[in-house]
Amino acid sequence: MSQGLELRGVEIGYTSTLITANLHIRNGITVILGPSGCGKSTLLSTILGSVPALGGSLLLNDVEITRAPIHERQIGMVFQDPLLFSHLTVLENVMYGLRRLGISKTLAAAKATELLEWVGLPGYEARSIQELSGGQAQRVALARALAPEPAALLLDEPYSALDSQLRTRLAAEVADLLRSRNVVAVHVTHDELEARSITSEIFRVEQGLLSRVTT
Amino acid sequence: MLPAVFLIALLGVPLTNVLQRSFDVGASFEVAPQLSIALSAAGQALVSTMLATCIGLPIAGVLATHSFKGRALTQALVTVPFVLPTVVIALAFKELLGSAIAPGFFLVVIAHTYINLAVIVRIVGATWQQLDPRKVTVARSLGASPFRAFMTVTFPELQASIASAASVVFVFCFTSLGVVLVLGNSSTRTLESQILRETSLLLDFPTAAITALLQLALVSCALLLGARASLKKTSAVSTLRFSRLTRASSKAQRGYIFIIATIACSFVLLPLLSLAYASLHNSAGWTFEWWSSLASVDSGTTRLGSPLNAIGTSLKYAVLTGVIAGTVGVCAAIGVLTHRLGRAVALIALAPLGISAATLGLGLMLAFGRPPLDLRGSDLLIPIAHSIVAVPLVIAVVLPTLLATDRRYAIAASSLGANPTRAFFTAYGPILRIVMIAAGGLAACVSLGEFGAASFLTRSSDPTVPVQIVRLLQRPGEQSFGVACALAMVLVLGTIALVAGIDALGKRRWVR
Numbered sequence: 001m002s003q004g005l006e007l008r009g010v011e012i013g014y015t016s017t018l019i020t021a022n023l024h025i026r027n028g029i030t031v032i033l034g035p036s037g038c039g040k041s042t043l044l045s046t047i048l049g050s051v052p053a054l055g056g057s058l059l060l061n062d063v064e065i066t067r068a069p070i071h072e073r074q075i076g077m078v079f080q081d082p083l084l085f086s087h088l089t090v091l092e093n094v095m096y097g098l099r100r101l102g103i104s105k106t107l108a109a110a111k112a113t114e115l116l117e118w119v120g121l122p123g124y125e126a127r128s129i130q131e132l133s134g135g136q137a138q139r140v141a142l143a144r145a146l147a148p149e150p151a152a153l154l155l156d157e158p159y160s161a162l163d164s165q166l167r168t169r170l171a172a173e174v175a176d177l178l179r180s181r182n183v184v185a186v187h188v189t190h191d192e193l194e195a196r197s198i199t200s201e202i203f204r205v206e207q208g209l210l211s212r213v214t215t
Numbered sequence: 216m217l218p219a220v221f222l223i224a225l226l227g228v229p230l231t232n233v234l235q236r237s238f239d240v241g242a243s244f245e246v247a248p249q250l251s252i253a254l255s256a257a258g259q260a261l262v263s264t265m266l267a268t269c270i271g272l273p274i275a276g277v278l279a280t281h282s283f284k285g286r287a288l289t290q291a292l293v294t295v296p297f298v299l300p301t302v303v304i305a306l307a308f309k310e311l312l313g314s315a316i317a318p319g320f321f322l323v324v325i326a327h328t329y330i331n332l333a334v335i336v337r338i339v340g341a342t343w344q345q346l347d348p349r350k351v352t353v354a355r356s357l358g359a360s361p362f363r364a365f366m367t368v369t370f371p372e373l374q375a376s377i378a379s380a381a382s383v384v385f386v387f388c389f390t391s392l393g394v395v396l397v398l399g400n401s402s403t404r405t406l407e408s409q410i411l412r413e414t415s416l417l418l419d420f421p422t423a424a425i426t427a428l429l430q431l432a433l434v435s436c437a438l439l440l441g442a443r444a445s446l447k448k449t450s451a452v453s454t455l456r457f458s459r460l461t462r463a464s465s466k467a468q469r470g471y472i473f474i475i476a477t478i479a480c481s482f483v484l485l486p487l488l489s490l491a492y493a494s495l496h497n498s499a500g501w502t503f504e505w506w507s508s509l510a511s512v513d514s515g516t517t518r519l520g521s522p523l524n525a526i527g528t529s530l531k532y533a534v535l536t537g538v539i540a541g542t543v544g545v546c547a548a549i550g551v552l553t554h555r556l557g558r559a560v561a562l563i564a565l566a567p568l569g570i571s572a573a574t575l576g577l578g579l580m581l582a583f584g585r586p587p588l589d590l591r592g593s594d595l596l597i598p599i600a601h602s603i604v605a606v607p608l609v610i611a612v613v614l615p616t617l618l619a620t621d622r623r624y625a626i627a628a629s630s631l632g633a634n635p636t637r638a639f640f641t642a643y644g645p646i647l648r649i650v651m652i653a654a655g656g657l658a659a660c661v662s663l664g665e666f667g668a669a670s671f672l673t674r675s676s677d678p679t680v681p682v683q684i685v686r687l688l689q690r691p692g693e694q695s696f697g698v699a700c701a702l703a704m705v706l707v708l709g710t711i712a713l714v715a716g717i718d719a720l721g722k723r724r725w726v727r
Contacts, residue, residue, distance in 0.1 A: 014462070050352045052464050070355035071364075077356045083349050087371040096367070097357030148358055 003027070004184050005047070005152045009056035010066075012039055012046045017054055019043055019208050025152075029175055029185040031195040033213065034205030040188045043205075044154045047186065048077050060151050071100075076145035077154040082137035084129045090116065090140055091125035097148035115143040118177065135166055142174060146181065153178065155187040159194070172197045218547035219560050222606070225599055226567060229578025234424060249406065249426050253433060256405040259320060260388035263327035267384050268377065270328060270482070271335025276369075277475045278336060279343035281468075282460035289476050290336075291714040292483045297333035298660035298710050300681035301393030302688070303703045304330055307486035309397060310493060322398040327391060329486065331384040332479075334611075337657070338380035339373055341650075342615050346372050348461065375444060376615040382441020383611050386434050390571055392667060406430040407571050427574055438565050487707055494700035497693055505697035509705070522702045525683040526709075529663055532679060535598035536605060536662035541655030543602065544609025545647065548617055553639065564610055567603045572667025575600055580671050591672075597679065600668040605658035612657060613650045620646055656717035660710060680706050 004026040012019040018039030023030070034040045045051040047058060049070040058066045065073050076097075084093050094112035099105070116124055119139040124132075132140065138158055145153060155174075159167040171187075175198045178185050189195055195202050202213040277283075278290050296304060308326045309318075316322055346369060354364040370377075392407045399408075406426050413423035463469040494505050509522045547564040554560065567575065579600050583590045590596045624642035633641055640647070666681040673682045680702060687699035 045352075048352065048356055050355075050464070069361075070352065071358050071360055073356075075356060077353065079349055079353070081347075081349075083347060083353050085350065085354075085368055085371075096354070096359075100358035100363065144353075144357070150356075 006059040010053050011055035012043045029199045030201040031187045032203050038205045044156050074151040076150035078141050078145050078158045080157045080160050082141040086129045090127045094144045094147050119143045153183050153185040168197050218543045221543050222563050229582040232581040252404050260385050263324045263388040264385045266328045267331040271332050273475050274479045275336045275340040279340040291711050293336050294333040294714045295710050296329050298664040300664050300666045305394045305397035307490045311486050311489040319400045323403045326394045327388045334384050335380050339376045342376035378444030494704045505701040508698050525678050525680045529680040532597050533659040533662040536601040537655035537659035540602040540605035540658035544606045548610050548613040565607045576668030576671030596672050601662040605661040609654040616650050
C-alpha cells in the first residue's frame, strides 16, 4: 500500500514534454522551485487533471488517477489569483465543495464557518468577495479548497500577488495549518526564500527533470 | 449627449408625424382582437427565444473558449443568418421544409431560431470570452461535474448577457414580419403583420396606430426587464483574458467541439444550400443563367435596375450605417458608464427596438422625404434609418463588455494624475478598439439585410439588395425567382467575407 501522491514517469506538457516527473510525496508539503516558463504550473495542472499527461502514471493513495476527470480526483487547488466565485458570499464560496458532496446546507454552513475561523476570518461569512483584501481572499480560497477534505492540495504560487513580508508570513502560517490537518500538498514557487520558509522538502525543475534540493 | 440628440431628432420627429396622422380612432374600435394576437405572438416569441438560447449557448461556449480548426468559419457562418433578409430566409426554409411541414407555428419558430442564433452567440460569447476558465477548473476540483460547474459558476456570470440577448431576440420574434408572412398562418400573426394589414389592406390608420402603440408598450416592458437584468452587474471580473482560447485537451472535449461545430454549421448551411441549389437550377436542370443575369437589366429585372447596382448601393449604405451606428451606439454605452443620465440615454437608444422598421421607414419618409427638409437625394436617409435600427444592437454588444471591464484601472490611472477622459481611455481604450470594430461591422451587416424601412425609403432606380430581391420575388416566373436566389447568394457570400474580415481585424488590432 503506497500512501500519498505518486508520479511515475509522468510526462508534462501540451504538445511536447517539458518535464518528466518522478516524485512520491507521502505526507506534508513539498515545494517545487523553478523559473517562469519551466512548466511547473503545467505540472500542477496535470496532477489536477486539467491538462492530460503525455505519458506515465499518477497515483493518489495507491489509486491510479491518470485518466480520472478533475471532479473525481479529490485534489484541491489554490491558484495565483483567489478565483473566488463573485456571485457568491464568502460563506457560500467555502460551502461550494461541501454542497457538491451532498452535505446538507446547515452542516455545510457550520463546517464552512469553522474553516473561516481556522484561516483567521471569523465574522466574514456574509461578506461579498469584493470587500476582501488580497490576503483575505487568498485565505478564503484556501478554506474553500480544504473544505471537501481533498486527499491532496496543490498551491500554484498562491501568494505571488502579495508583498514579500505578507507572502513569507502567510506561506509559513498556511504551511503550519496544512501540517496540522495532515494534508499532502505540492507548493509551486519561483521564490527560494519562500520555499525555505515552508519546508525542507524542495525539488527544483532542472533540464526537464525534478531534482531534490539539499538543505 | 450625441446619442440622445441623434435619436430624439431622427426618431422622435418621424414618430410624431405618424402619430399625428393616425390618432383619430373611431367609436367602433375593439381592443380584444389586438390582445389576442399579442398573446399568441408573445407565446411564439417566447418559444423562439428559448430555442435560440438553448441552441446558441453551447455554440457560444465553444466559439468563445476553444481554438479549433474551422473556428473562424463557424463563427462567421453562425452570424450570417441574422443579417440576411428575413424574406430570403423564410423562402429558404419554405424550399427546405415546406413540402414536409405545413405553414404555421413550427416553421415560424424554426426560422426565428435560425435568424436569432447570432444574437445569442455574439452577445453571450463576448462576455464568455472574458471569463477566467480557471474558475471552472476550481469548481471541478471541488467536485462539480462539467454540467454542475457550468450551472453554478459560468452561468451566473453569463446571466446579464443572456438576459440582454434574450430580450433582444424576444423583441425581434415578437415584431417579426417577413417570416410570419411567408411561413405563418392565421394563428401565427404578429402585431406587426396586423399593422401592415390595417394600413395596406383595410386602410385603417387610426387602428393601425393603436396597434403600434400596444406593440410599443409590450416591447418596452420586455426591453425594460432585459435592461434591468443586464445592468445588474453580476461579476467583478478582475482579470480580462481576451481571446484566450484553449485547445481541447481530451478526446471527449474534441468530440464535443466537433459535434457542436457540426450542428451549428449544418443548421446554418442547410437552408443556404437549398437557396444555392435554387440559384443554380431551373426546370431543365443545372444552369448558370441566373448568375450571368446579375449584371444585366434584362432577365426579368427590367425597370428595377441592374442587380449589380443594387449591390453597390447596399455596400455604400452599409459603410455609412457602420460609421453612424458604431459611433452613436458606443457613445451611448459609454454614457451609461460615465454620465449620471447614462441609463436614460441607454433607454432612449433602445427605443427603436420597439418601433417596427416599417413604421420607422414611413415616419422618416413623412418627416424628411419632403420639403422643407428633403433628404431623399442625399444618400443619408436609408443609412439613418438603418442606424436607428442598428444602434440598440450595438449597445447590446458593447455595454456588457464595458460593464465587465474592471473600473479600478480607471481609478488607478486617476490616482496617477490622469484626467477623467485620459483615465477612462486608459482603462477602456483597448477593449473599446475591439468592440467599436465589431459594433460597426455588425451595424453594417444589419444594413445589408434590412428590408422594412428600406422598402419605404429606397428610390425606385436605386434599390438596396433586399428590396431588389423582394421586387423580383413579387414578379411571377422561374426567371425572377432564380435571379433573386442568385442575388441572395451574393449577399450571403458578401456577409461571410465581412464578418470574417471583422474578426481578423479585431484580432490583429488586439495583438498590436
